[in-house]
Amino acid sequence: MTVEEVTPDTYAERSAPRDLDWNSVYRDHLPRLYNYFRFRTGRDADVEDLTARTFEKAWKARDRYRRDLAGFSTWLFGIARNVATDHLRSTHAHLPLDAADEIATGSTPEDDAARRSDLARLARLTVNLSDRQRELIALKYGATLNNRIIARITGLSESNVGTVLQRTVEKLRAQW
């Protein structure tokens, strides 16, 4: 494996909320959140906005984070999932008129560049996956969370997470 998995023993998981070094938390989780949204939306547009939105919500509510209720990653990505869900719902339902042309033609300069990238390839391959499968892929490979934390975030059992991920990855690899 080329990228280390997040284990529960990261700095944030071990510390009480008032002891947390939020600078370290930010450094540790920014890349994970950023890539989670890249994988989840399948494109680079709006990723910065979604990442910023999630962090701003978490920062405002950090006094309410309770160590006994959930690990920090579980808490933070719970917020991120809601942000992603709202974004995906709103971009489908609420598009201003000036975006209508892009939808109609399906092609912008950004889309042309993205199409050539691996991210775009993944987005095309995951179109036919279920929402749950896309979510698990994003949490596993975008956020680099382990199966145990993913299970806590999604409410699935750890074995179920492993099974779904294995089947999904095999399917994607066959089509890659």
Added chain:
Amino acid sequence: MNDDFLYRIRTEPPAHFASALKARLDRAPRRRAKAVRFGLALLLFGTAVAIVSPTARHSVVSLFADASDGTEEQRLAEAADEPHNEQAKADTEFLESATPAEGGAFPPDGDGLLPDERGIRINPFAPRAGATSENSDPPTQSAPAIASLPEEPAPVPPPPSNPEPHGVSSTFIVTGPLLAEEGTGAYAFKARRSLFTVIAWTMESLEATVKSLGVAAHENRPVDLREAERYATRLERLVPLIADAFAQDTRLSEVQTRALDDIWERPVGFARKIEDMEEFAGAARRALQTGDRSRAYRNVGFLRRTCTECHQEFRKGGDKDVGATYP
């Protein structure tokens, strides 16, 4: 499991984005306690009333002029208990008559007048009891409820020779009913109406400013995004106060409003709409900070759409008769 091809898709966030976001987070305040936020709403409402009411403005001036008379606590306590001169009594009667009633505006009706439950339309700028005969006829034309000043304002009677009770008690007549009514449906309605009026003003200003930026850019004129950023920032701060304004369930109060039952029966849905508006306002602010006009325009559109959806879901009459009451 050979999954390296998926890990290869990951990338590092841009350095300028990471540092800019961190700087913003370091500046962001923690979420205010509810009491503080609602205190801000009360201050907002009191300020709005003070701005538009000639009595309140005069009273504030008199208050500062009479600062040496007695202790503040004693004067306020006396004024709250009983108005003890004719001016204060007249002020009380005027404000009590302006209580919104059935079908009351939420926010105000398009013509800016407040219907009362007896079918008599109350114009906040109509002369009060005690006004001179020259100004005893109320305006026959409808006037905006809050934003405008009449061309010839009703004359305010000069302060009596003993200014102490008048100056302070008149001030408290303005704020006293707010405090005296606290907890009632009328109080909640007034607070909501003021808040939505300010939100509507700010929203319309933001939309107009963002559109003008597009026009200027199209004409190759330099653009200044700061004004639009200020409006977006204000909206981002104002919108969360909506939750506080509706914390009180007014369905069983004496005030009939356009608030639908779903506000209190589907609190999660209502709260979600408020959060969405706050997020879109924040996204517009961030976009304007970084000079991304197209993203700002898009998020202002999302914000307007969310406002409309909220009206349709939680307000009788939906999106009809919504907007700031400009002169």
